[in-house]
Amino acid sequence: MKVGVLALQGAFREQREVCEALGASVTEVRVPEQLGALDALVIPGGESTTMARLLGTSGLRDPLGALLRDGLPVFGTCAGLILLATTILDGLPGQECFGVLDVTVRRNGYGRQQESFETTLDVVGAPAFPGVFIRAPVVEAVGPGVEILAEHRGDPVLVREGVRYGATFHPELSGDLRLHEQFLHAARAA
């Protein structure tokens, strides 16, 4: 299975390692020519405003957006989820990027007191999952087609809309491969 990891900025190496550990053949995607023949895409955590800018300068924004709207399975973590969201609060003006996951996210929504923390999450299909949150966004609303797979203090932290997955935390930094395994399994079935 061919998995692209968007590698413009952020924690793409860790995403690559997790996908490879699960047997995927991984391409670090930096230019549009690398988009051909991908079975799935992972968008890492990092800084969504920077990634949004680099998506423009790399020329990836439009062709990648077209693939995602066409149904390419995608897993966005943290900043990656922000790039997929239909509505971004506390973003830069015009930051909305791909708009393929029907959620409203607030950047850095946990504020200063709790900018980064770890907690155990009760994930559907992956109980006691280690949740690593780093300046995480908060999902404030989800559309009717969005399934909530895990919550923290009443807010969704892992969501799924068909084969589009978004996590506000960093499963690739947790040493636990179960969520990537679930995603790749769903992508393969799609």
Ligand code: GLN
């Ligand atoms: N706060 C970052 C942003 O707005 C996301 C943080 C992360 O990906 N760990 O893009």
